[in-house]
Amino acid sequence: MTQIEYTVRQELAAPSFANEIDADALYDKCMALAKNMWWSWQPEVTNLFRDIDPIRWRQLDHNPIALLREFTPERLAIRAGEMVLHSRVNYAYRRLHEYLESQSTWAQTNAGVLGAKPVAYFSAEFGLHESLPVYSGGLGVLSGDHVKSASGLGVPLVGIGLYYSHGYFKQHLSEDGYQREEYFETKVEDLPLQPATMPDGTPLTVAIETRNGRLLAKVWKVNVGRVSLFLLDCNVDGNRPEDRELTSRLYGGDERTRIRQELVIGVGGVKALRALGIKPGVYHLNEGHSAFAPLEVIRERMEDDGLSFDEAAREVADMTVFTTHTPVPAGHDRFDGALIEEHLGPLRDSLHMSHDALMAMGRVHPDNHSEPFCMTVIGLKLSRCANAVSQLHGHISRRMWNTLYPHREERNIPIGHITNGVHVESWLAWQMQQLYDRHFPANWKSQMGEADVWQNIHAVDPGELWETHNALKNLLLSFVRRRVSRQCRRRGESDDVVEAARNVLSPNVLTIGFGRRFATYKRANLLFKDLDRISRILDSEERPVQVIFAGKAHPKDEPGKRFIQEIANLRHDSRFGGRVVFIEDYDINVCRHFIQGVDVWLNNPRRPLEASGTSGQKVVYNGGLNCSILDGWWAEAFNGSNGFAIGKGTSHSEDRITDARDSEYLYKTIEEEVVPIFYNRDADGLPRQWIKMMMSSISTLAWRFSSHRMVMDYTRQAYVPAAGGLSCEMKKF
Numbered sequence: 001m002t003q004i005e006y007t008v009r010q011e012l013a014a015p016s017f018a019n020e021i022d023a024d025a026l027y028d029k030c031m032a033l034a035k036n037m038w039w040s041w042q043p044e045v046t047n048l049f050r051d052i053d054p055i056r057w058r059q060l061d062h063n064p065i066a067l068l069r070e071f072t073p074e075r076l077a078i079r080a081g082e083m084v085l086h087s088r089v090n091y092a093y094r095r096l097h098e099y100l101e102s103q104s105t106w107a108q109t110n111a112g113v114l115g116a117k118p119v120a121y122f123s124a125e126f127g128l129h130e131s132l133p134v135y136s137g138g139l140g141v142l143s144g145d146h147v148k149s150a151s152g153l154g155v156p157l158v159g160i161g162l163y164y165s166h167g168y169f170k171q172h173l174s175e176d177g178y179q180r181e182e183y184f185e186t187k188v189e190d191l192p193l194q195p196a197t198m199p200d201g202t203p204l205t206v207a208i209e210t211r212n213g214r215l216l217a218k219v220w221k222v223n224v225g226r227v228s229l230f231l232l233d234c235n236v237d238g239n240r241p242e243d244r245e246l247t248s249r250l251y252g253g254d255e256r257t258r259i260r261q262e263l264v265i266g267v268g269g270v271k272a273l274r275a276l277g278i279k280p281g282v283y284h285l286n287e288g289h290s291a292f293a294p295l296e297v298i299r300e301r302m303e304d305d306g307l308s309f310d311e312a313a314r315e316v317a318d319m320t321v322f323t324t325h326t327p328v329p330a331g332h333d334r335f336d337g338a339l340i341e342e343h344l345g346p347l348r349d350s351l352h353m354s355h356d357a358l359m360a361m362g363r364v365h366p367d368n369h370s371e372p373f374c375m376t377v378i379g380l381k382l383s384r385c386a387n388a389v390s391q392l393h394g395h396i397s398r399r400m401w402n403t404l405y406p407h408r409e410e411r412n413i414p415i416g417h418i419t420n421g422v423h424v425e426s427w428l429a430w431q432m433q434q435l436y437d438r439h440f441p442a443n444w445k446s447q448m449g450e451a452d453v454w455q456n457i458h459a460v461d462p463g464e465l466w467e468t469h470n471a472l473k474n475l476l477l478s479f480v481r482r483r484v485s486r487q488c489r490r491r492g493e494s495d496d497v498v499e500a501a502r503n504v505l506s507p508n509v510l511t512i513g514f515g516r517r518f519a520t521y522k523r524a525n526l527l528f529k530d531l532d533r534i535s536r537i538l539d540s541e542e543r544p545v546q547v548i549f550a551g552k553a554h555p556k557d558e559p560g561k562r563f564i565q566e567i568a569n570l571r572h573d574s575r576f577g578g579r580v581v582f583i584e585d586y587d588i589n590v591c592r593h594f595i596q597g598v599d600v601w602l603n604n605p606r607r608p609l610e611a612s613g614t615s616g617q618k619v620v621y622n623g624g625l626n627c628s629i630l631d632g633w634w635a636e637a638f639n640g641s642n643g644f645a646i647g648k649g650t651s652h653s654e655d656r657i658t659d660a661r662d663s664e665y666l667y668k669t670i671e672e673e674v675v676p677i678f679y680n681r682d683a684d685g686l687p688r689q690w691i692k693m694m695m696s697s698i699s700t701l702a703w704r705f706s707s708h709r710m711v712m713d714y715t716r717q718a719y720v721p722a723a724g725g726l727s728c729e730m731k732k733f
């Protein structure tokens, strides 16, 4: 059904409503839809908001609250009349309420024990949608997808994070390709935040004692489908001016800012739950940032139940799940004794613990007084159940932390793995969803985790799949052209250059995408190790290739910024004839366009440093093919014919040698596999073998790499055992 047919059918189905338009009721329903992030994974609701004012929708970062606030109820009603939106609003509103009230969920039958004891899921960032900028990258998007799937499956869970009023930075490149960072304050009124209130109705503020004063945080609540997400915010009266700024930026500031933010999320988060009357049965620490939380829970248990520290610590560990994400040693937060004492001192007093004993909990070698306090170490020590985020990352993590468990063989180290996944409904293009709707069983969405469902892709007409993909590729190219010409205009380039930008790239050319943080281990510039060779590949007369890049470097990562500069400046290099473009300000919106429209998604990290990676999983559902180093999720996903592997899954102890080898492998893979298969067409102009690979990618991978599967794994292997007082059975190999 097209959008228009759909609208007409809905209008015909509800003719009576058109007579008595209640402008206020219409406005309230639209606002209610906008204030539950559920809308963000409902294409019909997203389209509905867009249709209210397509231009403002784009200008406002797809923010429905900001959009609605520009309308009075009367103007909205007029607009709704013009666009015949009334019944779509009513229908969406009814669906939201059916969803919120539905009792028959997966968790109802599989996780009953959690009913009265929800999971408290802590994460330093949550990436739900581009209009709620409290995330920076992969970790945040993973947390967002986790929460959305918990909602979809009905797993009782609440999220705990921080509200960053200035979010992460917006990226612009200067004339010479160097990254500039800008921070914008988001207006709370434009966001789906409401003050979290205590059972008696008063807005909640929590207080955390430190050695040099008290830190206050107010608490916001965001509705994400059936899940509540609580975000702590230090911008409150009563805090010192510098503390009011504490949570304004994500990953900004120095070590002291960082430990104070982590104190707020961990200790403040537990206090907030208690004040809200929520009694979690499980604490899930997503990465080490929140690993102070168990200390506060231990304190509660000692005070409430009169337990000793050791007794309380054992009980709390039984209900704590810890997920580590970083195989890079520098990626684990470490703090010196003075910072720990300043911030944890008062809590340590309540725990009747010496400074040395507390420090020892954050050390691999408890007696090594020169060792700083590591958040991952305390996270591992205070959780019974710990996991890495892919099979390979599990191996790496057990090796990395084996000194913590001196008496165990490596394979008995209690760190398992649950491979990351993505929230399909958030990342799946509307056009692909319609294709699946046409060919898959009617209830395919509720059976996304079944391999059988996805076998239906083989029955789809290859031409239809190819056409759908190409429609999405064309949408990506218009997005890229719009963005590139805007970038040129902002840099004050001549009209000729801006005009050329409007025609950059070609829909018939093999299109490779690369979008992710510009951390140096991800080697964004690997493709350009040999400029002559890659220019010959891209500029081939008969079988050309074009590449689109996007990604932010951390503000303090100079080498990462130089990678960006190197790639952005290729636009001045005539050898590349406009076949390499860099799109500024990578975010969820840019990512969504990329992963829905590329032919090939390139990922070439230095193995084994990519713990999982999730962007390539988003590509799978939309019909793109992965071309990746055998690292993270791809090491367990690639089967020889469902995409492309770069190299053989080996690396050398010297980075220089690994990089040289991998770039050679990369060129060979593109030249000998990707390009020939893409351009080998039959009499109808179809790349038969390529389409077969698209189908194979979908049928072998789609059922395995969704966040529904991931949350089901967490529920069965970690949450249910932890809440039920059983030992955790995390799969290891």
Ligand SMILES: *Cc1c(COP(=O)(O)O)cnc(C)c1O
Pocket: 136, 137, 138, 139, 141, 515, 516, 517, 586, 587, 588, 591, 592, 612, 613, 614, 615, 616
């Ligand atoms: C999915 C996503 C990521 C994660 O990508 P990786 O492949 O894990 O690097 C990062 N940023 C955004 C905006 C995303 O949507």
